[in-house]
Amino acid sequence: MRDKRPTISDIAKAAGVSTGAVSYALNGRPGVSETTRRRVMDIADRLGWVPSSAARSLSDGRANAIGLVVDRPARELGVEPFFVQLIAGIQDALADGPTALLLQVTDDATAELEAYRRWWAGRRVDGVLLADLRADDPRVDLVRELGLPTVVLAEPVLPDLPCVWTDDESAVAEVVEYLVALGHRRIVRVAGPDTFVHTRIRSKAFTEAAARLGLRDARAVHADYSDEAAARVTRRVLTGAEPPTAMVFDNDVMAVSALAVAHELGIPVPDRLSIVAWDDSALCRLVRPALTAVRRPIAERGATAVRLLLDVIGGGEPRHVKTSDPELVPRSSTGPVSDQALSPRR
Amino acid sequence: MRDKRPTISDIAKAAGVSTGAVSYALNGRPGVSETTRRRVMDIADRLGWVPSSAARSLSDGRANAIGLVVDRPARELGVEPFFVQLIAGIQDALADGPTALLLQVTDDATAELEAYRRWWAGRRVDGVLLADLRADDPRVDLVRELGLPTVVLAEPVLPDLPCVWTDDESAVAEVVEYLVALGHRRIVRVAGPDTFVHTRIRSKAFTEAAARLGLRDARAVHADYSDEAAARVTRRVLTGAEPPTAMVFDNDVMAVSALAVAHELGIPVPDRLSIVAWDDSALCRLVRPALTAVRRPIAERGATAVRLLLDVIGGGEPRHVKTSDPELVPRSSTGPVSDQALSPRR
């Protein structure tokens, strides 16, 4: 069976006009009569014509695709719903346009840089999305150097690149206030790596909120988002001197992992330990006790980022956009401080 | 700043030869001297040249991309690690080639068909991967009609399309034997929708294994992979007459959901109920008790499928490929039947 994907010259032949006329007709540009336009469009429809993206790219210089590189070990990826939700949101914004999503999953920062370079030089994408911004992120320099249209999923820390962000700061404050209202004073935050911009921002907000509320025993420790690291850290914290009565985790996986550790140590949740997860997910809903979590509008963020990127690609001004605010979803893993938890055990 | 992405004509100018010569040189074809070739390649390197994928596609007819449509509601997606693992495997096989992955996430079967049509007609992809095969799947007819190179992630039920599959049948048998060895006789399987080919295959294997081992009380009920449906079904089954002592779930989310239900009903796991999950994941590892699960080589399957697809695109013969076998990973959610569980409560 021969390839029967029609081209405009097939249409031109069928309509008895030149390919130029067909192009004008199909793109709704002046230069052809209404009669001819209708005839051409009917034929195109009948033949199931779809413009060759390669040909179009070549002549108008647009790839009609945007790129996303997910730089995270596959194992971790499977667990965390973050990227999947992000991608769902991206697709939502892309759904009825001609633009496609090019995805690369890698576990190597150099490969990520290389991907951007290849995509841009090979004209495969018109722009890219940058997730998980780090301090002094080399990707930022790269996209600047390349002149590659970019939208960054991060707080507006870069003046020249458009950022799409969620107000984590106030959410952190809200969580701390919520815990304090429940009577907690010894709160430990298990943060992600300090290299991430959002980690620093949350840390700063955490420290400030603690100071404002007069908590002297609030502190942060770092882990790498994995359940193993979280388990290690949690065990150390809970078996150390002056164990906290509440812990806040920077993702859902670590929180669930901590839940298991508490279970092993015979520490009842929430009676002697309250747990809050960052990023809500089915994971949080499904475990027992179900986890209190901060739900961020991740899909919305992806969609917003795409719209902004398409705008920038189209020549729009780069600007920062804030999404709707995170929401604290209280479930069964948080509760008032019990007398038992407050009294130092001996 | 002007666009500085170089083309072969930039290279040609710099090297003092024609673009044709440059093309021969860069593609390792005869027709240029070794000296010229080296000079051209050095210049290309220095300029950071990458071939324009559009131009290449246009002249050789290859898009250098493959497509994957994920047709699943975003909510569900976030939970199940299946697709993410699949994508990770796909990327692995794609990593050092020129081929990219085009991803579409949708929750609408018609949109999926439309995507294949558009991608193929628009020459955006050279081939596609089909996941979650259903009985009488309309996608199969479509790819046949289009002549679109395809690899199906399913048991080899289609003679003309290459399939990449995992031996679920023997895994089902293994699970049943394992449970029977622990003393279980009343086993309920909570399956996915019967429209999926793999559901039917597992169901058949389950029935056969039960018959072979003389279980009269083995039965299957259907759910839709969601935690809600699983909770509903599990509650009904566990509170009904002759509740099972073991349940096997078709994915991890449903198994975790059942764990929560058992917890609520005060049914200890594994003392009075054993639970087995299909598809291992961090979810299974992190909950307490940790779930016994059947681990399938999902990433391997994705990688194998890609290699097969690239082969088919390159003109290779379509053939069926079996991946390595699933593996039963025993954890704490399964155990011997207790006397308590066997005695009908009254």
Added chain:
DNA sequence: CCAGGGTGCTTAACCGATTGACCGTCCGAA
């Protein structure tokens, strides 16, 4: 000395679409 055959390169057509330049035809106005 010349035919024959590699080398090593250039030329030009081609892939499928877009688009500026150009060109008949017809109509209305002067």
Added chain:
DNA sequence: TTCGGACGGTCAATCGGTTAAGCACCCTGG
């Protein structure tokens, strides 16, 4: 009657590669 536009097209260049065909040049053998 003739000139000027508007209308409705065609033509050809262009995007960045690939590749068949052609063409100098040099070496070799007879």
